[in-house]
Amino acid sequence: MTRPVVLCTLPMHPSGDALLAGIADIVVAPDTQADTFRRMVGDADYLLVRNHLPADLLDRPHRLKGIVRNGTGLDMIPVAAATAQGVPVANVPGANAQAVAEYVVGSLLHAARQFGAIDRSLHDTDWGTARALSGATFEWSGKTIGIVGVGDIGRRVARICHDGLGMNVLGYQPNATDLPDYVEAVSLEDLLARSDAVTLHCPLTDQTRHMITLDRLKTMKPSAWLVNAARGEVVDELALAEALNAGVIAGAAIDVYANQPLRRDHPLLTAHNAVLTPHVAALTEESSVKMSEGAARQLVQLIRGERPTFLVNPETWEGAAARQHAREAAA
Known part of the structure; x- marks a missing residue:
């Protein structure tokens, strides 16, 4: 079975990578330009977000099964568009x-x-x-x-x-x-x-x-x-x-x-x-570990068809779970 692809807008802490390494292929975007995210989203199954996503990102063809914020703020993600398309979104409240x-x-x-x-x-x-x-x-x-x-x-x-x-x-x-x-x-x-x-x-x-x-x-x-x-x-x-x-x-x-x-x-x-200061208030060694591990755990949950702990658009979950079960049955 082909492993799912997790597209990271920026690298996460190595401890987060370690949690995902056995079950997914991790791809880090080469830069944080909107056009780069637009170009790469079609090849990703999941997004790990540490930068603002372009508002129209989900307007193009994609196969996303989940988006996880490596942190708390959801203004970086077009949550309404994800919800309308049945894509679960999760974050890591309190980690920083x-x-x-x-x-x-x-x-x-x-x-x-x-x-x-x-x-x-x-x-x-x-x-x-x-x-x-x-x-x-x-x-x-x-x-x-x-x-x-x-x-x-x-x-x-x-x-x-x-x-x-x-x-x-x-x-x-x-x-x-x-x-x-x-x-x-x-x-x-x-x-x-x-x-x-x-x-x-x-x-x-x-x-x-x-x-x-x-x-x-x-x-x-x-x-x-x-x-x-x-x-x-x-x-x-x-x-x-x-x-x-x-x-x-x-x-x-x-x-x-x-x-x-x-x-x-x-x-x-x-x-x-x-x-x-250049947007560093939330960045310490300890908080980076908490955010990355918390985000990675929720990606693991999504990949396994489990409801993520901090799902922010729960109305998507029934449909997302049904699609996951259908994929597993087909495999």
Whole structure:
């Protein structure tokens, strides 16, 4: 019997490869261009997704029996099109939650203690000049963090900031239920106005796209910091660059962008107090293992005709299972 082909948009951790090696042929796309995915999808039985798929990918002939996200965010996958065609989609919720939470807290500490500026000064000038920069540093204890999206990641950030740093915690979560007792549920407007730091952990939807506009940035404290490790399009990036340069807010730590890789003339690259990283908040050795092994296990489930643990479009499963049984009978 011919082994199924798993097309990976990027390589996964070797531990994930090891789980699949005995039952599937793993093919890694040579690049992340949309046309490359379009060209290769027809020869794949399953997709392992670590990059945005083109919205029209499933419009062309294919034999896909499942799509698995090597991570959490589903905006990278045309889920509606997959569902309409009866293709099961699964993800790995929570696998990178600790990594992202630690990135957020690290960003806050970097902002407060000015590690980067002090390090550069000590390298480039002298002890006294570098030490003098400590006069502009501050502590987060007693200050307020606002968390937009109090899900798995947001709750971890809340716990670390409350228990570890002694911060007050505000949370904005539509239809919020069962929040930790130390998280005060508030409106988005109240959260922006009262917070000393705002961190975004909401999915990208029609409702959250450009949620953070220039007008909303102007309601924040001039001393406040914004952290975005969710999705780039949640923030109006041009508005953020304008706000940073005008001193509307004190600074921002940004890990995600509307278009990636970030183009070299992007306004955020020259914005005042913009700490930028290339979409690495979720990437640690530990999280890479969790995501890849979790995704690989669900691919194994799909290949064996078993319902994946984190199926996101369950309405496809009855038809997918029936087709799998028919293939097995024919073999």
